[in-house]
Amino acid sequence: MSKMTPDEKMLQDYIQNKLSAEQTEAVDLWLADHPQALQDMQLDLMFAQGLEEIQADNPTDDSQWLHLPGSSFLQRVGLIAAMAVVFVLGGLTVHFLDKDTGQSMSQPDIIMLSTNRGIEDDVSFNHNENTVIQIPAGYLSDDRYTVELLQKSQTIYQINDVTSQDDLLTVFVPKGLLAAGRYQLKVMNLSTQESETFGLAVH
Amino acid sequence: MRVLYYIYQNQKMRVSALGSDKNKTPLNVERAAALARRIMSGDALAENEFVRLNHSWLLFIIRRHFSRSCHHEDILHDAFMVVLGKLQRSKIKTPESILVYLRSTAINIGYEYMKKDKKFSSAVKQDFIDLIADAQDTLLSQLVWDDKVHFVKQVINELGQERDQDILLQFYFHHVSKVRICQNMELTSEHFDRVIYRAKQRLKDLINEADNNNDHGKDSKTNTRKTGDKNIKKLFQSMVLTLFKWQRGVA
Numbered sequence: 001m002s003k004m005t006p007d008e009k010m011l012q013d014y015i016q017n018k019l020s021a022e023q024t025e026a027v028d029l030w031l032a033d034h035p036q037a038l039q040d041m042q043l044d045l046m047f048a049q050g051l052e053e054i055q056a057d058n059p060t061d062d063s064q065w066l067h068l069p070g071s072s073f074l075q076r077v078g079l080i081a082a083m084a085v086v087f088v089l090g091g092l093t094v095h096f097l098d099k100d101t102g103q104s105m106s107q108p109d110i111i112m113l114s115t116n117r118g119i120e121d122d123v124s125f126n127h128n129e130n131t132v133i134q135i136p137a138g139y140l141s142d143d144r145y146t147v148e149l150l151q152k153s154q155t156i157y158q159i160n161d162v163t164s165q166d167d168l169l170t171v172f173v174p175k176g177l178l179a180a181g182r183y184q185l186k187v188m189n190l191s192t193q194e195s196e197t198f199g200l201a202v203h
Numbered sequence: 204m205r206v207l208y209y210i211y212q213n214q215k216m217r218v219s220a221l222g223s224d225k226n227k228t229p230l231n232v233e234r235a236a237a238l239a240r241r242i243m244s245g246d247a248l249a250e251n252e253f254v255r256l257n258h259s260w261l262l263f264i265i266r267r268h269f270s271r272s273c274h275h276e277d278i279l280h281d282a283f284m285v286v287l288g289k290l291q292r293s294k295i296k297t298p299e300s301i302l303v304y305l306r307s308t309a310i311n312i313g314y315e316y317m318k319k320d321k322k323f324s325s326a327v328k329q330d331f332i333d334l335i336a337d338a339q340d341t342l343l344s345q346l347v348w349d350d351k352v353h354f355v356k357q358v359i360n361e362l363g364q365e366r367d368q369d370i371l372l373q374f375y376f377h378h379v380s381k382v383r384i385c386q387n388m389e390l391t392s393e394h395f396d397r398v399i400y401r402a403k404q405r406l407k408d409l410i411n412e413a414d415n416n417n418d419h420g421k422d423s424k425t426n427t428r429k430t431g432d433k434n435i436k437k438l439f440q441s442m443v444l445t446l447f448k449w450q451r452g453v454a
Contacts, residue, residue, distance in 0.1 A: 009381075016378040025306070032231045032260050032302050042263055043403045044375070046348070049270050050355030051376040057352075112318055136314075 006030060011037075015044045017167075021137070022194070110134060113185070113198050122182065122199035131173040135187055135198070137164035143191040147171050149200075150184045161190075178202045231256060232302055239298035242290040250287055257302065261309055266348070269313045275348075278316055282309035347410050354413075358405045367398045374399065 004026045006014065013019050014027045031038045110132045111125050125131065137145070147169065149157040157177060162169050169187065180202050188195040234256060241249035261282065265275050272278070286305050289295055295304065347354070362368050366388065373379040379387075385395055 012374075012381055015375070016380075018378070025303075028264050028306055029232070029302060031263070032235070032257070035231070035259075038260060038263060040403070042259075043406050045263065045267055046351045046406065047355055047358075047371065047402070048375040049266075050351040051372060052270070053352045054356060055376055112314065 004030060011041075015041070015048060020143075020192075022192075112136075122201040124201040124203060127173070127175065127178045127180075127202045130175045133171045133173060133185065135169045135171070135185075137167055137169050143189050145169055146188045146190060148186040148188070149173070149178070150186060151181060156183065231260070232299075235301050235305075236299040239290055239295060239301040242287065243293045243295065243298065250290075253287070253290075254283055257305060261305060264306060265309055265313060268310055269317070272313065272316060274313075274316045278309055278313045281312045285312070347413055350413070354406055354409050357409060358402050361405060362398075362402065367402075370395065370398045371402055 006027050010019070010023070010027065014024065019027065031041060109125060109127075109129050111123060111134065113123060113133065113135045135147075137143070142163070145162045145164075147159045147162050148155055157173065159171060162171065171185075178200075183200040183202065185198045185200055186195055187198075235253065238249045238253040238256065242253060258279070262275065262279050265278050265282075269275065269278065282305060285308050286301070289304075290298075290301075295301065359368050359371060362371070370384060370388065370390075373384050373387075374381065381392070381395055384390065385392060
């Protein structure tokens with residue numbers, strides 16, 4: 001089952017979440033057979049997650065961009081005012097877009113799919129609003145994907161060259177595109193040609 | 204100098220040991236498969252052994268996969284109960300792949316927890332798994348894990364040299380590769396290994412010290428509180444389960 005033996009570089013990439021989902025699974029299973037390496041990894045994980053929490057509690061200057069050294073009080077006030085204007089105008093624009101197109105741009109339904117879910121478990125949702133479907137992708141992967149929505153083997157909707165952000169592929173499905181029924185969502189990694197299919201049930 | 208040389212030699216041995224692992228016979232995967240077959244044939248004792256064998260491994264995977272979740276133990280319990288239930292009903296076709304199934308079940312359950320309310324907690328009766336988990340000797344118990352920030356802070360403060368602290372931060376937090384860190388900071392690969400090794404060794408010592416203190420009851424207040432919380436949680440879950448069964452006419 002776990003015939004692969006990771007080298008030092010691969011284990012470091014594993015600690016840093018830089019492996020694909022397949023490679024991560026292979027290392028996970030390799031660790032099941034190597035308790036000493038597992039114990040070592042537990043310490044690595046503790047450092048990684050402990051430092052993350054420490055940094056979250058005490059953000060450094062470079063993450064506090066509103067407090068950049070050298071920026072004057074007026075510059076900071078101006079920046080905040082600009083943000084407020086963008087926020088208000090953005091809200092108004094969304095309101096008008098909503099009126100003109102009949103499609104709400106605000107608060108779409110978000111559906112999260114799991115890469116480990118088999119096709120037999122359909123994910124059900126109402127498609128009365130715009131829907132955002134999110135699918136976990138390989139950690140920090142630069143791979144490109146094609147996402148296809150099928151019904152009875154016929155393509156209904158296809159998006160090419162999707163890339164992951166924050167380890168997620170995000171697909172926007174406009175309101176009204178899908179009628180009630182069962183669909184398959186097929187995700188294909190264009191680099192590895194591996195594909196995964198999810199079942200969707202629209203009410 | 205002698206100490207540094209000793210540390211360096213140790214680190215070298217550990218790295219070479221990683222390479223030599225390929226010559227060893229895989230044990231846990233085969234044992235897990237054998238236990239799965241025993242459970243499928245009705246051997247109840249094999250269930251305990253199955254949980255004991257895979258508890259640390261699965262908990263590590265859950266902690267790594269769902270770093271921001273506070274439901275690690277709930278996910279673990281649910282995953283074991285689902286998999287054991289399937290084994291008891293002989294629903295597993297390939298027991299030799301039982302660890303693959305256990306891992307993917309845990310990850311699926313983890314995503315379910317992420318989707319649901321943050322306050323969602325396991326509906327599965329957990330006493331069985333708790334009993335086995337409490338009895339086993341794991342490096343990172345939940346008490347220690349919950350206190351990880353304290354341990355990591357202490358190690359970093361003890362490192363002394365700002366450059367060593369920076370190495371840890373670059374590697375574990377900013378996820379800069381070892382090669383890049385060595386280039387940027389003009390370090391040798393051995394120097395990098397020594398810093399990481401020393402830090403991990405110190406972390407391990409601190410954890411062991413804390414565990415010993417807990418064992419001797421020096422931190423009994425925290426232990427009592429945590430155990431009390433756990434018992435209340437268990438009692439509540441048990442009540443909900445009983446109510447649910449009663450409503451369904453099972454009990």
